[in-house]
Amino acid sequence: MKQGKFAAMMHWAAKCRMMMLLLLLLSSALMAQENTGFSIKGKISGWNDGKKLAVFNEELGGGPLATTVVKDGTFLLKGKTDEAKPYFIGEEGTEERIFVFLDNSNIELSGHKDSLREVKINGGTAHNDYKAFVDEFSPLFAEVNQLSKTAQSGSGKADSLQTLIESRINFIQEEIDRFIENKKTSAVAPFVILVTGDISSDPSMKQQRFDKLAIPAKESYFGKILAKSIADANIGQIGSIAPEFSQNDANGNSITLSSFKGKYVLLDFWASWCGPCRMENPNVVQAYEQFKDKNFTVLGISLDKDKTAWLNAVKEDKLNWTQVSDLKFWENEVAQMFRIQSIPQNYLVDPTGKIVARNLRGPVLIETLEHILGK
Template identity: 45%
Template structure:
């Protein structure tokens, strides 16, 4: 008598054979990065990114011919945190059969995708309307056709106030190049909010419902810390997020030019 493993067992063995060396390599490079001097980190980061790209490639190669395999469901789940963005996870999940999507694990992945898509790069910016400092309603869609930096901040937030001069600099540099800023404040007191706007020289449009962390727009975008921002392109797509200091200017230079 000869007893052999099931088809799923063979597929899991293939998963281990394919992915274990990649995971081990990633972990080893991360350890090296953490212990390396600053001058050696760029080379190690390149190696890390190359290994990560290999991982992404192997995921799709594995699941595409095995769309009804529970091992494919496991592969999507085990690698989704390492994906470059949630849209990649969504595409891979879409390849799976309904028998897998309707499992408990499948529903957990679907829930993760739904949550992670909010504010993710490559997704549509969620529409909102909130009152400005003159109690006039302002909608994000009213800026369609421009690059818009949706900037979450507050007068009481010291890191936000420290970053404001950089945002002012960038706004002044690019405001005539189809760019603007839409500030969303998590303030509670209108006086403190408007005084900070004036003191910091924030001459763009600002909105708030003065509900602190319960600000409706912050809740909509799952904002849990500030400063936080999202760069929206003229078509309403989020093309970048969490841009600070020189990174903000560099990203705008990519889209709008610096000459």
């Protein structure tokens, strides 16, 4: 073998060994990073030696992440969280607790037991994001709240106050968008969208803001809650696809919504004990008789709990279409799926399964069907 080739091979082997060493070092560093949890050092005046402390959140379940006791006036809590979540630090079963948006960071606490809400929390990326939100928005919300109280009391000019309130709310909306844009990777961002969701009357606002989040934020604890709340809010909305369901008729036969695909079907939520439902039934009967030969039918979902009462009402009111019920009263599973809070309610589903109208009552039901199916 020529000397030049041999030298080149030795040089390449040396580079390979160096690369292997770097990979091993990187792997070790990543493993060390993965194994790193949180460390919470604290000194709360008034928490005496021997006091039992924990990092916990009863709603999350699974028990405390860490426990310790106060010693020499201080404490140290160490553990690990799978992701940034809301936790409390204190004694379980009491109201002596400190809120922290906890991630796997080093955190220091200091304060007094009589003012735990004012405890200083240093460190923690997630909690710093949470604190930034609270510090900026609490005064803004307080201002709008005070303006609303003034308007309700009648001690100011209603029109000018309303204009001012709307102006401040618009400003808050802009600040929320700015916050989310700057914190799109933070687990706190979906939390902010959730707690400020009711400010806007636009139901699509949550979705628009959710779409701006980075994947880690979308898949975080509050990101999943936010995604579910958006999905729940879309259930039953005009333009959305009606969720598939199955429920038994009076003979025990399973009836599915998809079995009506290809037809317009009115999902009619009612019950024999519901006075307004019984008053509305003649209008539904009229619609059924008028349009049953025009690719239209009705599917009744009863919130009854007494089968005899349910079937007697079906016979008395001449409801000659498919009827289903699980006889679970307000816990009817289909009603729960559609988030039904009151009856009568109905949804008009088109042949593709899309909801095209809802809560059609009296003449409006006939007019809507005439517009869609013709007279």
